[in-house]
Amino acid sequence: MSKKKQPINRMGKFFGYDDFNLELSMGEEWLHGDMNFTLVLFRVDRSKSVDDVYGESGKGEIKFFSPVEFKGYVQIAGPDNKTYSNGLGRYLEPGNMTVSLYKHHMEEKDIEISYGDYIGYYETEDRVRYYEVANDGKVTSDNKHTYGGFKAFYRTILCTPVSEDQFKGM
Amino acid sequence: MPLPKKVKKDINVYPSKTLLERREQMLEEITNQDTNLPESVMHEDLDLGMLEFVKEHLRFKSDGKYVNFIEKILSLQRWAELSNTFDFINKDEKMQLPFITVVRKPEVPYGSNPALQYTIPDRQSFFYRRISTWDGNRLGADVYKIPQPIPVDISFDVVVVCNRMRELNGFNTKVMQKFSSRQSYTVVKGHYIPLVLESISDQSQIDSIEGRRFYQQVYSFQMQGFLIDDEEFEIVPAINRELIMMELGADVKGNSSVNTFKTIKHNVEINAEVFTGDSVTTTFKVQRKVNNLFFVELNGIILVQGEDYFHNGNSSNIIFSTPPPLDSKIRISYSFDNNFVDIDGSRLSLSKDIIEFEDGVYEYDLSKPIHDIILVDVGGMIQLENDYYTFNIDNKKLTVNEIPPLSTPPVKMSVVYLTKS
16 A cells, blocks of 8 residues: 555535544444444454365464454344255254455454454353354445445455354453 | 384284173174174164264374364255264354265166166065074074165265365365275275265356355265165074984895896886895885885795784885895795776776685685786785686676685785776
């Protein structure tokens, strides 16, 4: 990324940095103060994780950085009733989790979320479900993520549930 | 030069079990088939054989532990599916990966095993084994019969579900090693049942980037089994031991030295066998059964039946009351058949009557109408027709012209004659 910064002047007659920052702080107040959805990011240490010829790790061979709590807006889809083999070997597949979080919050926490990282979400006091990032939402060029085209201010992360065989936190 | 390190230096030639353990093992081998019939082999036995085969030969290790295996054939009942996976489900009651499961296709078609195909119709039973029986008195046997086993082909899908390619490799290695010769065998109640690897298909869920991804491969096997139903077995009694009596005597004379055939009237053929006396033997055995004994001569003199010799029934033995002298010639004339066909085609049969003379009676009734007289002897003396006796054809009456003097025992007349049958 270029170190040279260019100020955003679009919509300048009606909307500016002050307005943007105000709206952002109000949104964060609502999300972090009122909603307070807390998640835990397990960012994979790709340099230390075992990676065989298939680019995969065995059980317990995934290394990750220190977990970091962060706040976001969580939406979890309903589970799917599925079977492994033509109606036999039934399992209930948890739905995907979509997390929306402010970029400002990520900068405060100094975190980055990448494809393949794991996110833990406490469903109950003693039950945490882990998800794998399937879409890290790094492209935020669309109108929805740019507050009417002014500037990107949040990311949408799509996560899929993982089995304990694959990842089970600490 | 040192020995190669991988050479096996000692071979254990002794059985793994000895003494009491070995005897118990042998007893088990002997008695585990004590019904003398094969055990039933039905669908559930074949299914169990498949499960045991997968458990024993196809399970592989992942992270140092054997992968989970559902030790039942999954079926429609949902509770059973859940209860058989209790050991490796998570809090969502979802089976933890990796695992192997066996799915049987419900249909079971007629078998393709060429050794059993359409060879014997109608479930006919066949000899399987003969088993001795003893009812306390008689030794007998039962024949155990079973029908031909019915060949069946059962298709199984062995599904491996896992998260890693290395686990797929582990399972594939096991299967390929086991089925390098196309087929392998599982043992079901002592029978070797062939298993054939038919196909391998991949149903991995890896095309969805926004969903859970896992590997899933299906290995399709065909079990070429057969059904044996003990309800179709038959046990039928075999022949029991018969009571066989054999009369043995040390003085039975062997074959006669001369055996001639002579045809007399009306195609009646008479056997004449000659024996030589040895002053010891009393029983002389002719070559065929004696249905009509005409006369027995000793050195040309006809002997009296019932006094000089005896003959019972139609046996082939002539028993003398005293042994004939050394080098004496015994001639036995007899016929072994009672029925003859005359030259005009009429059927004739021989009859023999013994008549005791009565004082003053010259005419005697025979038991059957006379067609012709073959032989008449009085007290051992052969009599000539018209000279001593006369008769009318198809009449029972025989007329003699002389009566021997009364004596004790009384003199008897023997009449061998033909009668129309």
